[in-house]
Amino acid sequence: MIEIRQMTKDDLGLGVRLTQEAGWNHLESDWLRFFNLGSEGSFVAEFEGRAVGTTMTFISNQVAWVAMVLVEKASRGKGIGTALLKHTLNYLEMCKIETIRLDATHLGQPLYEKLGFLPEYEVARFKGFAPKSKVKPSVTTATTEMFTDIVEFDKRMAGTHRAKMLKALFREFSENLRVVMKNGVIEGFVTLHPGRIAIQIGPCTATRDAGPALLSDAFERCAGKAVFVDVPTDNVYAVQFVKANGLEIHRRFLRMYRGERIKDDINAIWASSGPEKG
Numbered sequence: 001m002i003e004i005r006q007m008t009k010d011d012l013g014l015g016v017r018l019t020q021e022a023g024w025n026h027l028e029s030d031w032l033r034f035f036n037l038g039s040e041g042s043f044v045a046e047f048e049g050r051a052v053g054t055t056m057t058f059i060s061n062q063v064a065w066v067a068m069v070l071v072e073k074a075s076r077g078k079g080i081g082t083a084l085l086k087h088t089l090n091y092l093e094m095c096k097i098e099t100i101r102l103d104a105t106h107l108g109q110p111l112y113e114k115l116g117f118l119p120e121y122e123v124a125r126f127k128g129f130a131p132k133s134k135v136k137p138s139v140t141t142a143t144t145e146m147f148t149d150i151v152e153f154d155k156r157m158a159g160t161h162r163a164k165m166l167k168a169l170f171r172e173f174s175e176n177l178r179v180v181m182k183n184g185v186i187e188g189f190v191t192l193h194p195g196r197i198a199i200q201i202g203p204c205t206a207t208r209d210a211g212p213a214l215l216s217d218a219f220e221r222c223a224g225k226a227v228f229v230d231v232p233t234d235n236v237y238a239v240q241f242v243k244a245n246g247l248e249i250h251r252r253f254l255r256m257y258r259g260e261r262i263k264d265d266i267n268a269i270w271a272s273s274g275p276e277k278g
Contacts, residue, residue: 004087007042014051018070025195045080055084060161062098098260103253117256126229128247130222139217142177153186154205157268180210190214198226202271211270212241230272238270
């Protein structure tokens with residue numbers, strides 16, 4: 001019998017175990033950040049009295065991201081993932097959310113389609129060892145006083161309001177937040193954080209001129225280390241840039257939505273936050 005209940009902090013160990021089993025990049029600190037951002041909409045599936053699956057939601061205004069949909073391998077094929085998602089969608093409908101988004105793996109895509117999700121665009125995860133930059137770009141470390149302006153810039157450029165998630169990431173890794181300024185105005189930003197397998201570079205939202213400088217700066221700070229960079233494949237300039245720096249496609253995701261579609265400015269997204277966070 002499948003039972004769905006609200007997630008508690010005691011379940012974070014389950015999340016870590018599931019991500020390790022799935023080969024995902026997350027650390028326990030990621031799970032704690034996600035939980036703090038959306039504990040009310042985070043759920044655990046129990047099968048025959050044992051916790052075997054998770055899902056989480058992050059709500060920002062009238063947009064929600066569904067993420068961390070995981071079921072242990074030994075318990076797959078029993079309808080647990082479907083039950084988790086239906087419960088999550090019912091919760092979001094009760095919250096009167098207008099748009100629900102997620103990044104689907106090829107394994108999860110058929111289920112999401114059955115539940116009414118439609119495709120938006122593809123995101124490719126690039127993996128490699130960060131090169132040492134040949135050029136020293138004009139990039140500076142952001143101050144905490146800039147957080148609000150950076151969030152507004154992100155909303156204006158990328159077309160999505162991600163204030164809660166971005167500010168949580170900025171506070172946790174404030175030393176990693178870098179910006180390009182022109183005449184006192186923000187032209188782009190990038191941040192990065194550690195992962196179990198590789199350093200995740202992103203999000204990076206920027207103009208066409210600022211994007212290469214920010215990614216070059218991130219590569220320089222990670223030089224010689226394994227990195228992930230998640231890039232919408234329709235942003236041809238970003239794709240060309242990361243390929244030119246020696247990174248190769250590791251896996252692909254399909255960004256999907258249900259409800260009212262939000263139009264992202266693909267060319268402003270030089271690196272996504274990771275498929276679990278939008």
